[in-house]
Amino acid sequence: AENRDTETVRTDLSELFAADISVVLKELDGPQAHYVLTQLDTEKGAEVLAEYEPDDRRELLRYFDSGEIARYVNILDSDDAVDLLKEQPIRIREEVIALVEDREQARFILDLLPYEPDTAGGLMQKELVRINVRQTVTECVEEIRRQAQDVEKVYTVYVIDDDETLLGIVSLKDIILAKRGSRIEQVYNQDVIYASTYDPAENVAELMRRYDLDALPVVNVQKRLLGQITIDDVVDVITEQAQEDIAAITGVSEEVEEDDSVWKITRSRLPWLGIGMIGSLMAAKFLGIFEHDLLLMVPALALFIPIIGSTGGNVGIQSSSFMVQILSDKSGISGGELWPRMLKILSVSVLKGLLIAVFVFLVTFLLLAHPLKLAMVVSISLLGVVLLSSFTGTVTPILLDRFGVNPSVASGPFITTANDFLGYSVYFGIADLLYHL
């Protein structure tokens, strides 16, 4: 029975795509997943490992010895191999690299290990097809045939000179369309877009999106060709960035998935809620100053605490997300000087504030029939709150960006709480002023 089961596992699973096998394996515990994975042929197994999330993969690989890991690392694309190895403890990492059979692959990995993960160097793979500019198209086809066996997908053939300097690109389509006798220098395209190893991942994503590229060559300062970044890796970068932004805005502090434990999910949400709590408790303490004076004299002031809070929060979020959008648009060709832009943002805030103030004044005074003084306090405060929240919403992302923090955080609970607090100060400050005149 054992043998037939094994046979079944192997045949059933090997017909699935790697991405689907990885989903199935996540439902199994470590030793079971190890068993199933070793039943697959090494190539499929490597593909499955490449599909795993980093955390799950580190957990799973604890059940593999270094020799087993080395067999997968041997045939993974070099960028995936490096990602996998970076998750391992240094001792295991070095054992595995020593055990990798393909010494070129081991050299690739050692080349790639030093790069930061969120740079072009950290995204690139060493596998690519290169061709010397002085070769002919016929030689090129032979060369591609020789090199392409190691490269999973051939997007583009890179044209280099004798010093490995990147000169241009030629697509497989162009090679197939070219006349047999023609020389590479006659058919290649010199307009090549490339990245440097230290370029941030988000710029790489923006370049590839803007110019509709399938693959982007990465060069060093001498423009020597070092590797390439393929579109599938960049799609993952774009997806992750979007998830990070949304997590920052909604105040979830670590990546959680549905199948995480109740405690882990709760824990991921507490830090931000805690900040909100502390902020609101400080607001309670602050409002307490007015408890025995203003609030007893004009209890109706309490009715407008919600509108002050929510307006500050909403306006702040809108301004900061607009600013984040501007900051993330690294097109290089900027929309103009700083001051005219600031003036425009200010105009939007003033207009927005005036419209809100007038509307709320009319509703409060005419429809809800509150006294003129209260309606004035509420609407003047709202104008102030809109201006202040626009200001903090605009400036905070710029500051965060300058200090290397994801500016989307500015739309999160921290800034929102600060804006609420600011709003209540303005409201009770103005009320204090007008009622004690």
Added chain:
Amino acid sequence: AENRDTETVRTDLSELFAADISVVLKELDGPQAHYVLTQLDTEKGAEVLAEYEPDDRRELLRYFDSGEIARYVNILDSDDAVDLLKEQPIRIREEVIALVEDREQARFILDLLPYEPDTAGGLMQKELVRINVRQTVTECVEEIRRQAQDVEKVYTVYVIDDDETLLGIVSLKDIILAKRGSRIEQVYNQDVIYASTYDPAENVAELMRRYDLDALPVVNVQKRLLGQITIDDVVDVITEQAQEDIAAITGVSEEVEEDDSVWKITRSRLPWLGIGMIGSLMAAKFLGIFEHDLLLMVPALALFIPIIGSTGGNVGIQSSSFMVQILSDKSGISGGELWPRMLKILSVSVLKGLLIAVFVFLVTFLLLAHPLKLAMVVSISLLGVVLLSSFTGTVTPILLDRFGVNPSVASGPFITTANDFLGYSVYFGIADLLYHL
């Protein structure tokens, strides 16, 4: 001088990439942009038009006559041609189609026009390279050479039978690596992932991301090959979806860009702010019920209005964004049954609510030295608010999704305002109960 200027424009611009030319052109007014574009050769001009945002392109094309538009439409990829034509008034659209010189292109366009833009049919292009399964690799190369002239980038060659049914794919790399004499049926890959014309764009994006595809074939119900979707279009879909989600969460109702007018930017933000305003004014009206009774008796109740509001809002946003994440994960292999999942979400809420209630009780009673009764009202209310907001935050995205609305809206100002309102009701309800015992 006129002629030299023209010559300069042509040489300077034609060396730039289309994506960059489109950025430069946006700085010019309509007639100027029209002039510059007509100075470029038609192919470059078409590329530039393909890079434009829909709104800007509709605006620009008002300065072109139908004959000029038709020259660009003639050489655009069919998917881009259809996008451009759908932005035009029907009269212009029909004139242009009648004037398109390449009659195959005109037929492609008429084929594609009926599909909804956010489906696989709306994303696909008709241009692709197809090969009959009974041909040899040598014939295939000839065939590719013949067909590839019309196809901008060849990602994959689709293998079909005599009825145009999709049988599989073969990559250019496989064709180059294959022995000259071999037959397509020996080298092609039958494990092909494909979409149907009616599949939603987000599913297409998820498929291509999950399986790292560069191109996805689109078939009809008889599995006849109708077109293909290329990765660059899907990168745009992913980027737009992320922007839409963030816009929905941050309550910006229409896509605005930095260079839009002050009034347009303001207008885009007013609807959501207005909803927030009206909600808060209703809350003011509601709280007014307690103005001459509870609030006069216990003015300190007002101090905790902010904590009730912000907790409801924050918890609601966290629950709904978690639910949105689950809903958008259309992996097909779901995390389990509905009820165990709901039980888990409930457990997280109860745990979160209890932790918050205990923390706030201790701070209010011990640190801020408020009376026991008030501390109890606040902490019991917070537990209630957390439970209620978790519930609405979980259920609203499911309902929105079922009715075909983007569930991210559930993290936006509308639901947040509703949650605030709910929170105040709970708070004053419980206060009313405990203080009138």
